[in-house]
Amino acid sequence: MGRRGIMSDQLKEEIAKELGFYDTVQKEGWGGIKARDAGNMVKRAIEIAEQNLESRS
Numbered sequence: 001m002g003r004r005g006i007m008s009d010q011l012k013e014e015i016a017k018e019l020g021f022y023d024t025v026q027k028e029g030w031g032g033i034k035a036r037d038a039g040n041m042v043k044r045a046i047e048i049a050e051q052n053l054e055s056r057s
Contacts, residue, residue: 007045015044 016022
């Protein structure tokens, strides 16, 4: 059993759509995106997670 990623596939897809490279993901898979896009995706996921934590407190 592999280790689950922190981000769900659904979240990753939503962020890719928001950041405008989901078409690349559909054509080439996650390996096809630029390192910068992957970095931006992680940053965005962290922002979302922080907002979710703030809204709970």
